[in-house]
Amino acid sequence: MDTPERGRKLSVFSPASPQSKRIRLFLPAPMTKGLSRAFRFLEILQPGLLAICLGAATVSQIPVLGQDTPDYFRQNCISCHTIGGGRLTGPDLKDVSKRQSREWLVDFMMNPRAVIDSGDDYARKIFEESRNVPMPTPPGITKDRAEKLLDLIEAESLLEESQFRGMQISTAPFTDADRLSGRNIFLGVQRLQAGGTACISCHSMHDAPALGGGQLGPDLTNVYERLKGRAALSAWLVAPGTATMQPIFRNHPLSSEEINSLAAYFESTTAERPANSSTGRVAFLLSGLAGAVLGVFFLDAIWNRRFHSVRRSLVEANTSRGES
Amino acid sequence: MNIRSQVSMVFHLDKCIGCHTCSIACKNIWTDRKGAEYMWWNNVETKPGTGYPTKWEDQEQYHGGWEKNGDQPINIKSTGKARVVPNIFHNPYMPSMDDYYEPWTYDYQNLFNAKEGSDQPVAKPISMITGEDIAVEAGPNWDDDLGGSEIYAANDPNLDGLSEQQRLQLSSVERLVFFYLPRICNHCLNPCCVASCPSGALYKRGEDGIVLIDQKKCRAWRSCVAACPYKKTYFNWFTGKSEKCILCFPRLETGQAPACFHSCVGRIRYLGVLLYDADRLEEVANLPDEELVEGHRSLILNPHDPEIVRKAQSAGIPDGVIESAQQSPVYKFVMDWKIALPPHIEYRTLPMLFYVPPMSPVMADFEQGLASHQMEGLFHGIDQSRVPMKYFANLFGGGHEGVVRYAMGKQLAVRWHRRAETVGDVDRATADKFLREADCTIEEAEAIYKLTSLCTFEERFVIPPMYREEAIEMIREPHEQRAEAGFGFVGGPRRGL
Numbered sequence: 001m002d003t004p005e006r007g008r009k010l011s012v013f014s015p016a017s018p019q020s021k022r023i024r025l026f027l028p029a030p031m032t033k034g035l036s037r038a039f040r041f042l043e044i045l046q047p048g049l050l051a052i053c054l055g056a057a058t059v060s061q062i063p064v065l066g067q068d069t070p071d072y073f074r075q076n077c078i079s080c081h082t083i084g085g086g087r088l089t090g091p092d093l094k095d096v097s098k099r100q101s102r103e104w105l106v107d108f109m110m111n112p113r114a115v116i117d118s119g120d121d122y123a124r125k126i127f128e129e130s131r132n133v134p135m136p137t138p139p140g141i142t143k144d145r146a147e148k149l150l151d152l153i154e155a156e157s158l159l160e161e162s163q164f165r166g167m168q169i170s171t172a173p174f175t176d177a178d179r180l181s182g183r184n185i186f187l188g189v190q191r192l193q194a195g196g197t198a199c200i201s202c203h204s205m206h207d208a209p210a211l212g213g214g215q216l217g218p219d220l221t222n223v224y225e226r227l228k229g230r231a232a233l234s235a236w237l238v239a240p241g242t243a244t245m246q247p248i249f250r251n252h253p254l255s256s257e258e259i260n261s262l263a264a265y266f267e268s269t270t271a272e273r274p275a276n277s278s279t280g281r282v283a284f285l286l287s288g289l290a291g292a293v294l295g296v297f298f299l300d301a302i303w304n305r306r307f308h309s310v311r312r313s314l315v316e317a318n319t320s321r322g323e324s
Numbered sequence: 325m326n327i328r329s330q331v332s333m334v335f336h337l338d339k340c341i342g343c344h345t346c347s348i349a350c351k352n353i354w355t356d357r358k359g360a361e362y363m364w365w366n367n368v369e370t371k372p373g374t375g376y377p378t379k380w381e382d383q384e385q386y387h388g389g390w391e392k393n394g395d396q397p398i399n400i401k402s403t404g405k406a407r408v409v410p411n412i413f414h415n416p417y418m419p420s421m422d423d424y425y426e427p428w429t430y431d432y433q434n435l436f437n438a439k440e441g442s443d444q445p446v447a448k449p450i451s452m453i454t455g456e457d458i459a460v461e462a463g464p465n466w467d468d469d470l471g472g473s474e475i476y477a478a479n480d481p482n483l484d485g486l487s488e489q490q491r492l493q494l495s496s497v498e499r500l501v502f503f504y505l506p507r508i509c510n511h512c513l514n515p516c517c518v519a520s521c522p523s524g525a526l527y528k529r530g531e532d533g534i535v536l537i538d539q540k541k542c543r544a545w546r547s548c549v550a551a552c553p554y555k556k557t558y559f560n561w562f563t564g565k566s567e568k569c570i571l572c573f574p575r576l577e578t579g580q581a582p583a584c585f586h587s588c589v590g591r592i593r594y595l596g597v598l599l600y601d602a603d604r605l606e607e608v609a610n611l612p613d614e615e616l617v618e619g620h621r622s623l624i625l626n627p628h629d630p631e632i633v634r635k636a637q638s639a640g641i642p643d644g645v646i647e648s649a650q651q652s653p654v655y656k657f658v659m660d661w662k663i664a665l666p667p668h669i670e671y672r673t674l675p676m677l678f679y680v681p682p683m684s685p686v687m688a689d690f691e692q693g694l695a696s697h698q699m700e701g702l703f704h705g706i707d708q709s710r711v712p713m714k715y716f717a718n719l720f721g722g723g724h725e726g727v728v729r730y731a732m733g734k735q736l737a738v739r740w741h742r743r744a745e746t747v748g749d750v751d752r753a754t755a756d757k758f759l760r761e762a763d764c765t766i767e768e769a770e771a772i773y774k775l776t777s778l779c780t781f782e783e784r785f786v787i788p789p790m791y792r793e794e795a796i797e798m799i800r801e802p803h804e805q806r807a808e809a810g811f812g813f814v815g816g817p818r819r820g821l
Contacts, residue, residue, distance in 0.1 A: 303414040309422040310385055311378035311462055318475045 069148045070163070075246065076138050077149075078164060079239045083156045085166035088235040089133055089228075091126055094157045097150055109146040111137055131228050139243075166238075171230075174264035182265025185258055186220075196252035199262075202244070204280065206272040212280030216244065219274040224266040233266060234259050326602040327625060327632070327639040330513065330533035330676050331571060331595065331788065332654040333585075334664045335506055336776060337682035338735070339592040342504035344368050344465065346584035346593075350508075353583050354570070359562025361427035361452040364464050365569040366584040368506045370471065372480035372494055372715065375505070376464040377423035380555040381481040381668065387417040388553030389516050389671030390609065398609055398672055400520050402550040408522050417550040424558075425462040427452040453561075471502030482718040490712045501710035503682045505719075506592070508584060509556040509569035510667070510675030511535050513600065513623065514609045517568070520551035525566075531645075531795045532597075532788070533676065534571045539817035542566055553671035564819030577792050581785040591779060596652025596786040597645055598676070599625040599636055609672045616669040617727045623674070624659055627652070648788035653775055654678065661764075661772055663731040665720035681720055681731055683739075684711040702750060703739055706732040730763070734772070737762035741769040 080090035097105065100122060108115045108123065112135040115123045127134060156162040184190035186205060188198025199220065204213035206221040213219075227233045237259045240249050254262070350366040369375040379385055387402040402417045430447040438445030451458040467476035472495040483491055493499045511528075515535050518526040525541035526548055528534070537548070537557065542565040548557040549566060557568040572582035580586065585593040600623045608619040625632045627649035636646050649655065657664035657678060664678035683706075706729065707713060716732070717725040737758040744755035759769060775783060 299413070303416060305416055306414050307420070309420045310382070311374070311423050314374070314378065314475050314479050315461075 069145070069152045072145065073149060073152060073164065074239075075250070078166070079236055080135070081164075082166045083153060083162040083164040084159075085162075085164070087129075088166075089130055089232045090135060091129065093153050094162070096157075097154050102147075102150060105150055106143060106146045108135075109138060109141060109149065110143065113137070166235075174260075174267060178261050178264035179268045182261035182263070182268075185261055186265060192252065192258060193255050194252040196249050196254060204275045206269060206275050208275055208280075212275055212283070215281070220266060221269050221272050221274040224263070224270045230263050230267070233263050237262060325635055327599055327636045327641060328533065328602045329531065329636075329641050329645050329649065329788065330598050330600055331511070331576065332533075332598045332652070332658075332676040332678070333508075333511075334594040334654050334657040334678045334680060336592045336594070336657075336664075336680040337503060337505065338680060339590040339776070340368070340504040340506055340682070341590045342368055342370065342469065343589055345587050345589050346506055347464075349583040349587035350569075353572070355567075357560075357562075359560040360558070360567060362421070362424045362464075363558040363560075363567065365556070365558075365567075366506065366508045367464050368468075368504050369465070370468050370476075370502050371505045371719070372477040372483060372502065372711075373467045373470065373473070374476045374479050375507075376425075377419040377555050378462075379423075379479060379481060380419070380553075383553060383671070385417075386419065386550065386553070386555065388551060388555065389668075389673055390514070392610065392672065397606075400516055400551055403520050403547050408545070408547065415546055415550050418546060419549070419555060421453070422462065425464055425466065426458060428458055428460055469502065472496070472500030477502070482715050484718060485714050485723070486712055490714070493710075494712075499710065501684050503684060503711065505667075505679075506584075507554065507556070507667075508677065509535060509571070510554060510673070510677040511569075511571060513602075513620075513674035513676060514605055514672060516551040516553060516671070516673050517548035517557050520547040521545065522547060526557075529573075529795075530798065532573075532576070532790065534573050534576075535568070536570055536573075537566050537568055539563070539565050539567075542817075544819070553668065553673060554675075560817070563817040565817045576787055577790040579787055579789075581781075581787065585785060591784060594653040594657065594775075594779075594784050596654040597649040597788045598652060598654055598658070599627050599632065599641070599646070599649050601625060605674070609674060613670055613722050614724050616672070616722050617665065617724070620666055620669060620674055621659060621662070624655070626659070627655065642789065642791055642794075644789035644791070648786055651786045653779075653784060653786060656771070656775060661734065661768060662727070663734050663772070665727055665731060667720060668722070669720075670722040679720055680735070681716050681728055682711075683732065683735060684709040702743060703736060706736055733762040734764050737764050738769045738772050738776075741766065742773055 077093075080088050081093050082088060084092065084094040086092055100108075104122075112123075116127050116134055156164055181190060185192065186199045186203075187209070188200055192198065200208060200213040202214040202216040204215065204219045204221075206219075224230075224233060227236055237254050239253070240246055346366045347364055347368055351364065354365060355361070355363045364376065367376050375381065380388075383389060383401065389401055390398040391401040392398045403411070403415075428449045428451050431450050432447045434445050435447055448457055449460050450456070467473055470476055472478075474495065477500070478491070478495055483494070486494075494501065511534055513533070515526070515528060518528060518535060521542075522545050523541050523543040525538045525543070527536060527538065529536060544559070544564045544566070546559050546566060548568075549555070549559050552568075557566050559566050572580075572584075575582055575586075581593075581595060585595055604623055608616075608623055611619040625636075627633065627636075627646060633646055637643070654664070657680060664680050666675045666678055669675070709732075713725050713729060713732075716728045717723055720731075721728040737755075740750060740755045740758040741764075744750040744752050756766075759766065764772075
């Protein structure tokens, strides 16, 4: 959807092309003598374990392993923050080191919740500005990494146009076409341009057809309200930040048109009540059972000769001839 | 030319008395085990009859062997790469337990342990599968000697193409007839069981052509059971592996005849090596039906031909085996005299067990309570046999009478010749006429007579040296095993991987 008429532009980050990921695996060295025996046993299994761990790592794509600081920032920060692009869920980080001391910032990044709970005034203020959404502890954060992130933010703040300024999202009013297209994207009727997974695979919706949507993620009927509006919702969709969604959409980001359509659709469903997931589950179970029973009859029909006996049929044919 | 050697067999049906000694010898050695109770690697059938398993020759039922559709190359009838998967839980063309028979034993202990009562205790039949009482309804030779039975003889698939009158004759008293057909694995040149195995567990031994099932590789697909048109692979329900006749290779390797051969009281069995050309197998297996018997013969090479001997030597066949092939009684029956024929060549597996078709009693007429024989002269002609020629053609000629007629005629001529020699009530000229008609010389007739009637143990079984110590080098390096000599950890076949 490329509408020629666009209103004010909202800036939201666009994730840059994903860097190559290298997954490093270590088998920890045994700490004590008692453990060492167990580890010696593990060593025998090491090739197998490595294979299993590699498999697990590839599946879950642990986000901690951002290769360098910009990469880390891209993967963990941009769904809530911009640098010079205005606030999203979290504040714009441009010149953040001028607003607070470096020491305070590092403490906050190491454990945001603790600083907020300690009653720190500034922390409370940004907490409230963020509509009481606390900043989650960045995965795998260390003091060293926090320092590097601050260095990055400072360097980017000096630039005219930071690479983390975000992408342009239309603010034109939603149209029916947007909503329809959003629904199609949600249901997977319309493919995502970058090949991402359709929402319904993991999420449900108040009017999800047949067996309901997926149960892995939350019901999205009221997500527009939950994420406090279009801007934050769009930012979320640019780079979904949860451990489950991140690996799926990192390599298959949504386009700005798709984000706009989805936002339109989610806005339209705000007034509805979420689907009752228990009825969905019962329907799923029942249809599964019905399918199994049908399958049994189907296989029975295919293989109905399996109890056929050549000899017995000869004997029976002969006996019945004798009787008649 | 790719010359290989094959241990081959001839069963002379005219001598079989249907005593089942072969079956028992085999049973005692090989299949007296849990899960193998129902198996008869060697069995003796009464023909006409339905055999074991019931109607095994009816490939409409069992889909065994190869099928040829028009000009297409032959295909396995029962399965294929694609058909294995949809039938993964149930192979539709398997004989059921009832088609073999439910094996049973008797509760002999009851004769000793029964509580005192008013009745004599009996030994009830007990199923060897379930352990429960069973009412015995069928056995592997249930129709033994039951020529003319309405259930068994009348349903013999080889009766195809017989006139209504001929069929009626086969089931009427005073006219009915039966003969015996002992069967073991044919160790075919183009074995369908080997071709069908999805696990590659079946193989044909390179040095002697014995078809075997690797008990470690078998994954219980049972494709071989369905594919073998002779139904000579069996599934062991206890070990979860298929099994079959191994031609007593441990006995062969030590110079002894297989147990069924050794124990045969009628001395009907002959064993010897044949050399054949493996390059032409595909071509011959694809021949039209009527050319199959001749084509099969054309595969077998003359071990007396110096050119063949030279080629066999360069193909790595040991001199001992070539010498053995020159002595082979099978070569004489199949190639020199052409009186031994492969069973059901139309299945296109190219069996390497050949049968000399039996002479049968003369056709009788039964009128007003008196039996009279229609016959001119001393022996009746082959067309007056009680077993119609068409029946033998179905069994041994792929449906075509020519080769069977030749084999029977020659046997008849030998009888005339010997009658003239020993009794003398037939004049020489008559005997010579029959010999001429049967394409047989006096020397040949004498040789047939000798190998049929006066054969010694050594003449019947010309067992080639097996050279196992060399054959094993194809799959194993003996020097590497030097320090590990001994029986090792020999494990029995077990269900699963």
